[in-house]
Amino acid sequence: MLDDSGATQADAKEPVLGDAAPKGGRQRRERYREGTEEGSPRLVLLTMASAGFLLSMIQSTVVPALPLMASQLNTSLTTVAWATTVVLLSASAMTPLMGRLGDVHGHKVAFIGVLTVALAGSLLGALTHSVGLLILARALQGVSLGLFPLAMSVLHREMPSHRLAGSMAITASAMSVGGCLALVAGGLLTLNGADYRRIFWLSVVLCCLVLLLATRLPRRRGPGGRVDYAGAALLASGLLALLLPISQGERWGWASAPVLGLFGIAAFALCAFVWSQARSSQPLVAVGMLKNGPVLAANIAGFCVGLAMLVLYMGATYFVQAPTGSGYGFAADGLRTAFVYMLPGAIAAILAGPILGSLVQRFGPKIILVLGSLVGLGAMLMFTLRHATTAEVVIAIMVGDLAIAAAYASMPVLLVAHVRPEETGVANSINSITRTIGGAVGAAVVGALLVSDVKMVVTGTGPIELPTEDVYNKIFLLGAVFFVGAAVAAALVKTPRLRDGR
Structure with missing residues (x-):
């Protein structure tokens, strides 16, 4: 954090065992397994910026291919549009939980976990010929949006104070770059009616590359504590009930019973979430x-x-x-x-x-x-x-x-x-x-x-x-x-x- 003089505690990391740098590969591997290895700032920044780029690519690459996906899956554009809507819903529901899991149990563990789920979704999307499984694949990919808050936490902990703001800016810029290049990549990969599954294979490759980088991150134990799963469920329910009618209101009708009912559920769930968090000793x-x-x-x-x-x-x-x-x-x-x-x-x-x-x-x-x-x-x-x-x-x-x-x-x-x-x-x-x-x-x-x-x-x-x-x-x-x-x-x-x- 920053104090009144502008100093940052980004470099106030957890105590590291063994002050002297280990000599020899075996000792370095032992310290890495124990979670006590110092991380390279360049490696950390490269990994976090790559994760920002990846999550934007996952989110947006399918957008220019939606009509082709509907044609190749023999379904309507309205149905296949859920491939984008479900990412929004999944990301909103899971991102706070991922951030809290990283804060409690260690950011590397949560980071790799999110990447693994995104990789599973990418593989499913690349292999399936079912629109239902495609939407499930996109829901799994949506969890990748939890990488951004985890990346900010890793940068806060690992980067030297004089490089922290610049590193955050580069990671954020990588997100905007990925969002734009995703549209280009989606168009190129499906040019002339090519198989839309190429998009998901690209995501598989990118997930594997970022996972490879993530395995070299320093492993630091989180401070511990409790994860409020009940609170996470309440928050997820409220956000899903809020975002679903917002995204579908034009199609369903803003005064329709489903839209009004979901808004009511959202208000109740989010109020209940705030009430529960105010009374929890370890809130989400x-x-x-x-x-x-x-x-x-x-x-x-x-x-x-x-x-x-x-x-x-x-x-x-x-x-x-x-x-x-x-x-x-x-x-x-x-x-x-x-x-x-x-x-x-x-x-x-x-x-x-x-x-x-x-x-x-x-x-x-x-x-x-x-x-x-x-x-x-x-x-x-x-x-x-x-x-x-x-x-x-x-x-x-x-x-x-x-x-x-x-x-x-x-x-x-x-x-x-x-x-x-x-x-x-x-x-x-x-x-x-x-x-x-x-x-x-x-x-x-x-x-x-x-x-x-x-x-x-x-x-x-x-x-x-x-x-x-x-x-x-x-x-x-x-x-x-x-x-x-x-x-x-x-x-x-x-x-x-x-x-x-x-």
Whole structure:
């Protein structure tokens, strides 16, 4: 954690047996088995950044292949769309539990466990020809989103203080890069109607590579304690009941009995969860931690950034793919969308990662989160006012990617500064969930706006209904509003400042 002078306790690791470095491979292996080996900062960072890249690839690679998957499995697009929905549900349900297991029993054990489950899901997806088993495979893959809070915990424990913020920023940037490259990879692997299972074989290879790296992480015992499985079940039930109607409300009807009933169940389960945690001696999530000003601000900012990010990517994708005759857009196909419009922002995020880490270390997470959110505001306004040429759209998306990278780099550091070391995993898990909920709400709102004002457009395949250009202006202005929300949440926080890693 950070004290008032900005010092960090990231290097305050558990006591290591044997001060002298062991000589000889046998002694090194013995210390590794005992959980007392010092870890290489480069290896730790490489592993954590690779995990961030992996989880984004797993989450998004199937998106451009959904129509092909429906065709090859002889099912409807509505059915196969559950392959994306179930990842959202699985991740939200399991991420807090994974974070807590890492905090209690050791992060390496939890990290490898999550990777193993993701590998099992990837293998099942690569081998099955059943849509039911495919959805199960994606549910198992969804557990991989628990890698991010575990990665933040490992970095907090293993990295030297002067490299902590930069390492968190690089890992967060790897997530955004993976999300963009996933769309490119998904399109390339299924080009010309190729077997969609190639996507899952790619995930198998990536999981194996990250697992290989993870086996070399230093093994440190967790502080122990109890895992509140009953509380985890309550939280998972509440989140599932909340996110399912948000993601399916447009299809089921927002006033339908299933949607209203699930919202009621969510309210009851989440209230029961808070009540149980307030009375537990070893809660899954400490209620006091959630009410902590900086933690609350990071979670509000996480919701706002998650919503704004989804608005940017979903809105931009639909906009650039609008067909000729719509009066806007560029009639881009999936590959052109990924390569021409999305890839430049991913490259910018790669290059910005280390720089953002240095800026967070120098000026503190609050300032960078505020500035990044204001940059995001600028990106949304650019898209709203200037979107007639490819260059204008690419620049707006690139600026938005940099804003999101800045937010991702700042929020973990803000959390680490204000929670106890044993709460690092859970705190980052909750922040991940707030971003997920924000993204789900953003998808629902964008979906509703896209059908709120349509016009008939004649294309080469016949007349179709498309959103008016004004709808897209409203979508990007909505993103601007939530970037402002993230900036305000961060600006109201009084937080320590990092000073040169001391």
